[in-house]
Amino acid sequence: MRSNLTTTAKVYLAIVFVILYAPIFYLIFYSFNSGGTMSSFESFTLEHYKAVFNDNRLLVILINTTIVALLSALIATMIGTLGAIGIVSMSNKKMRRTLLSLNNILIVSPDVVIGASFLILFTMVGIQLGFTSVLISHIAFSIPIVVLMVLPKLFEMNTNLIDAALDLGANRRDVLTRVILPYIKPGIFAGFFMALTYSLDDFAVTFFVTGNGFSTLSVEIYSMARAGISLTVNAISGLVFVVTVGIVVMYYLITKRTRKSGEV
């Protein structure tokens, strides 16, 4: 594809991206600073990264965050995918629209509201704040995202494919496992990775529902940043950024591969 952008457009685009990425690179740059502050760069060091890996507490939090992200994304993907299939196969149009609207409201409603309402719910029901409460709330806010990612694939699917499968002797379970799920696989992957990133970087909801002794990375970074300037924060942020880029690249590769074989 040839780019038809004018020079002004290119410059504008470059400025926008520099502004967007500059703070992140500034932060990562100072994570290698031996000086201990972000005001002047003294010399290159990896000691802040060492500090991260030597801090057992931080490592536990890192593992917690990953486990919560993976588990919540997995469970939300399962529930969300089945939910999306259910919504699409509804014959009542009005009901379907209502459910879709309810789904979208959950996505746009502020995290603070969701977090606060979960806090109230958990205290009412009597669930101990900690791993379980964080996991449940992460699953809950990820489900609508998965539904939204899976729906387009389902809508674009030719319903004759289902008839064809039935015609060839498939029962309802065969139709689901051999036709629908393989067809919407790219959407499911997209939903899973979206849920993963949402869970990884969630601060507001987690902040409300996390209890003593359990914390995730974003909450921890927040409290570290509040406690005072430490370049360890920079080092962690740098690591998180690298992991995020890794996930994006992985997602890109997967969708590129499935798109090659999934198009008709």
Place this chain on the structure above:
Amino acid sequence: MANDTIIRFDNVTKSYNSNTTVLKGVSFELERGKFYTLLGPSGCGKTTILRIIAGFEAPTTGDVFINSKRVNNVPANERQVNTVFQDYALFPHLNVFENVAFGLRIKKVKEAEIKARVAEALKFVNLAGYENREITEMSGGQRQRVAIARAIVNDPEVILLDEPLSALDLKLRTEMQYELRELQQRLGKTFIFVTHDQEEALAMSDEIFVLNEGNIQQSGTPVDIYDEPINRFVADFIGESNIVDGVMLEDYKVQFAGKVFDCVDGGMKQNEKIEVVIRPEDLHLTTPAAGKITVRVDTQLFRGVHYELSTYDKDGNEWLVHSLKQAEVGAQVGLDFDPEAIHIMRLNETEEEFDARIEAYTNEV
């Protein structure tokens, strides 16, 4: 009797939401091993009949029998019937081999047998060696064949084809007509083919059912339907035809266009009002003196194999003529035709009455 009958519809109706009726009491019997075509304009109910046979839809009233077994409540996946869909409905996430193998895998057939049967089915449709291709890499005609292979590999008793040629270009479509007909004869299976294309229907079928507005208008061999259309709709829908009002004076004497002609039809009341059909290719151009009716040439189109003339007689009836010879626009010409070319249609005659009448007056002779 019923031994050769594979599918029977007994007064089947189909309605949606209690106000749209798609089928209004359809009854027919289909014999094993023949090529049937359901022909009609869009919305006539032909696809609905197919979907009821396949089991995707249940009749509102009436009964459907496959192999003398009532199947009204048998779901699609338990019927010995396979469908070739209009858009082929091939699974895009599977390659050619896996698409064809789908039905066998569901039935848990052994791997070695699957391999052999898929290879055989692909050979049948001239796609041997295409096993590992992706569906995206196949052309329209090839996809069509994959869809057919996917249906025949399961060894069904009946194969349903829902306008499978409509997405192909003209040349390929004609080619596939030959192939389908040949395939059906080699397999010896019952094919039920749905189309709105009368040429397709005439070329391929053992028997055609002409449908309109949820009713079967006429059924019969292509020649019967073409030569003896039962009413205006069938005459109009199958091929080009000239239809004029006339009066049946007595057996074998008909009056139209202001003259009396000999014809070969009978069995009607004296002086009964009827409609006359003459096919454009049965009209021959001649001089006004030698012709049975005189007409003026209005327009002329060159169609390749013949010229198509639109002509008018002095009463203003239009006569479409297919002629190998060119005529002059605006000229007066004569039209000649044989008594056999005249076909008489009684108004509102049903198929049963038509058959009974033909039988009655041919026995007389």
